[in-house]
Amino acid sequence: MSNESINDETALDKARQLRQLVNDLRIMGRDDLLLRAITVPVLEELRIEAARGSLSKLIITDDYRIVLADSNKEVPLTPIHRAVYLLFLNHPEGIEFKLMNDYHDELLEIYRNISPTTDIAKAEETVNRLTNPLNNALNEKCSRIKAAFCGMMDDYSASYYIIDSQAQQMIAGSPRKWFRRLKAIKLPRELVSYEHS
Secondary structure (H helix, E strand, C coil), X not given: CCHHHHHHHHHHHHHHHHHHHHHHHHHCCCHHHHHHHHCHHHHHHHHXXXXXXXXXXXXXXXXXXXXXXXXXXXXXXXXXXXXHHHHHHCCCCCEEHHHHHHHHHHHHHHHHHHCCCCCHHHHHHHHHHHHCCCCCHHHHHHXXXXXXXXXXXXXXXXXCCCEEEEEEXXXXXXXXXXXXXXXXXXXXXXXEEECCC
8 A cells, every 4th residue: 555545544534533523522512612623714714625616717808807607707897896806816915905005006007907998197096096095995896896796696605706804913022912904805816717818
């Protein structure tokens, strides 16, 4: 028996043991201990893995339309909404809204590529509003993007495609904890295909 076969058998045996332990804790009514043992980050990774098989591939066409491959339907978004969406797709690590000004030039370039006939001054003014942390325009765009995806699928599936909050805990060498309030798209990037690449 090869080392790979032994490793596979060991992993399968551990999975069987884990299944039994999970069942035992569930029977005892101790989901609290089960959650503590698994941890929330691992639970989220498992949730993504479970959803991966049911999520549609997202196709970005050469003219920057956003299409769900399974249904071959375009997500109904205006050029500026698509520009915002593509910016966040480019940054799987997430973006803090208060730091959007750092992404001004990138967003403007994406918007100009999507809508080359838009007046330069008007495009600049639109992007200025979106990257101004004191303006609510970006939140409004994210809400519209969410509505478009939720109109095409169930809320659970849509949660992988929308721009949503993700708090990242930061420990700055002190007993105090603080969080970066990131906005990101959870969709695994291997499910995103660019036709123009």
